[in-house]
Amino acid sequence: MGAQQVAERFAELYGAEPEGVWAAPGRVNLIGEHTDYNDGFVMPFALPHQAIAAVSRRTDGVLRLHSADIEGGAARITELRLDALAPESDREWTAYPAGVVWALREAGHAITGADIHLASTVPTGAGLSSSAALEVVVALALNDLYDLGLQRWKLARLCQRAENVYVGAPTGIMDQTASACCEPGHALFLDTRDLSQQQIPFDLAAEGLRLLVVDTQVKHAHSGGEYGKRRAGCEKGAALLGVDALRDIPYDGLDAALARLGDEEEVVRLVRHVVTEDARVERTVALLRAGDTRAIGPVLTEGHASLRDDFRISCPELDLVVETALAHGALGARMTGGGFGGSAVVLTEATEVDTLTKTIEEAFAAAAFKAPRVFEAVPAAGARRLS
Numbered sequence: 001m002g003a004q005q006v007a008e009r010f011a012e013l014y015g016a017e018p019e020g021v022w023a024a025p026g027r028v029n030l031i032g033e034h035t036d037y038n039d040g041f042v043m044p045f046a047l048p049h050q051a052i053a054a055v056s057r058r059t060d061g062v063l064r065l066h067s068a069d070i071e072g073g074a075a076r077i078t079e080l081r082l083d084a085l086a087p088e089s090d091r092e093w094t095a096y097p098a099g100v101v102w103a104l105r106e107a108g109h110a111i112t113g114a115d116i117h118l119a120s121t122v123p124t125g126a127g128l129s130s131s132a133a134l135e136v137v138v139a140l141a142l143n144d145l146y147d148l149g150l151q152r153w154k155l156a157r158l159c160q161r162a163e164n165v166y167v168g169a170p171t172g173i174m175d176q177t178a179s180a181c182c183e184p185g186h187a188l189f190l191d192t193r194d195l196s197q198q199q200i201p202f203d204l205a206a207e208g209l210r211l212l213v214v215d216t217q218v219k220h221a222h223s224g225g226e227y228g229k230r231r232a233g234c235e236k237g238a239a240l241l242g243v244d245a246l247r248d249i250p251y252d253g254l255d256a257a258l259a260r261l262g263d264e265e266e267v268v269r270l271v272r273h274v275v276t277e278d279a280r281v282e283r284t285v286a287l288l289r290a291g292d293t294r295a296i297g298p299v300l301t302e303g304h305a306s307l308r309d310d311f312r313i314s315c316p317e318l319d320l321v322v323e324t325a326l327a328h329g330a331l332g333a334r335m336t337g338g339g340f341g342g343s344a345v346v347l348t349e350a351t352e353v354d355t356l357t358k359t360i361e362e363a364f365a366a367a368a369f370k371a372p373r374v375f376e377a378v379p380a381a382g383a384r385r386l387s
Contacts (some may be wrong), residue, residue, distance in 0.1 A: 003052065003386035006068075010054035010117040013066050013077060018054035018117070019145055024137035024383035025050040026122035027129045027178035028213055028345060029336045030187050030202075031296075031303055032281040034311060036172025038234050038274045039193040039245035041281035044174055045202060045379040046182035047213075051120040051133035052386070055141040058113025063101055065094050068119035082113060087166045096134040099166030101142070103158045109148050116141075123373065125219030127337020131167070132175035135159035140180070140383045152180040152383070153195050170228050171338075182382040189285050193247060200288050202379050207293050209331075210350050214360060215373040216317035218341030227338055230270060230311060237271040240264065246274040273310040277303060297332025297347045304334030304344075313339025317369055321346070324363040328356055345377065 003021040010018045025046040032042035063080045085102040122130040139155045156176035186199040249257045254275045287295045308314040318335040321344040325333040333346040357374045
């Protein structure tokens with residue numbers, strides 16, 4: 001799938017060439033899970049997998065949407081009136097692009113309509129931000145076509161609002177910022193409080209390393225209640241501790257903070273994960289800057305244990321990936337993404353990729369799990385115009 005194919009399909013659907021074609025990638029999070037909505041630190045990088053959108057403007061207040069990836073979508077175009085867009089009105093895949101249009105208009109931008117054809121190679125439900133890729137590619141296209149002049153971080157904020165309010169998924173800012181702002185060959189060290197960014201070189205191939213993504217094929221949904229419960233629990237912890245966000249609890253003050261929470265067992269677990277996870281992001285950044293990439297492996301593994309035992313969002317398939325990989329020589333492994341399914345990442349020597357892949361696949365077969373999808377994660381470019 002490329003820009004030309006998407007543009008040609010647009011012309012078949014809408015009877016005219018598109019005004020342009022844009023792309024926005026999915027992402028994998030190296031470290032920093034469930035810290036973004038706690039004003040903390042994250043470290044994602046963009047994947048080569050991307051959503052591509054061919055788009056043209058309209059002037060009649062109509063939004064027309066088509067996806068190449070929806071079953072039965074060969075000829076079905078969804079038509080929506082802009083003045084009828086509202087939260088709670090749409091729970092199909094169209095909620096993501098429609099929510100972006102709604103958020104832009106709510107922010108005062110004069111969007112008068114659009115024809116959009118989308119195609120994506122980002123696996124859905126795998127914790128790799130397929131929804132953020134859809135949002136960001138539409139936002140970037142409309143920003144360019146309507147000459148809105150919005151900076152990438154602002155587009156990410158508007159996309160987050162679309163997902164939080166229009167779609168109803170209480171996600172943080174990481175996914176949209178990663179899709180909009182990542183650079184090839186780098187991981188993005190993002191402070192989600194002030195949105196300051198640092199591009200950290202992350203060239204695994206040069207060091208004889210690989211990072212595998214193992215998609216367990218167990219689907220998750222951020223709009224589900226368990227994700228929201230974790231976020232609410234973190235907010236409760238911040239309130240009980242008298243801080244704006246858990247980001248404000250220093251790592252060396254964690255024990256004292258947990259003691260103040262008393263018998264709030266669930267809140268204690270959530271707070272412990274967030275504070276230690278922020279510290280793990282900072283440790284990872286320091287190790288990468290020092291050129292000691294192999295040493296981040298144990299940090300990744302610590303992160304998985306925290307997500308499994310304190311945040312309690314892992315699942316048997318994710319745990320099996322991590323346990324199998326570590327037992328067969330991986331340098332580190334952890335679940336990545338929102339949890340309750342999705343993907344894990346495995347840091348390994350390049351020479352061990354084939355063996356580890358086969359071993360993980362065999363472990364899944366022995367457990368009677370659905371076969372996983374394994375691929376190499378290579379830091380790729382963020383959102384951009386293709387034509």
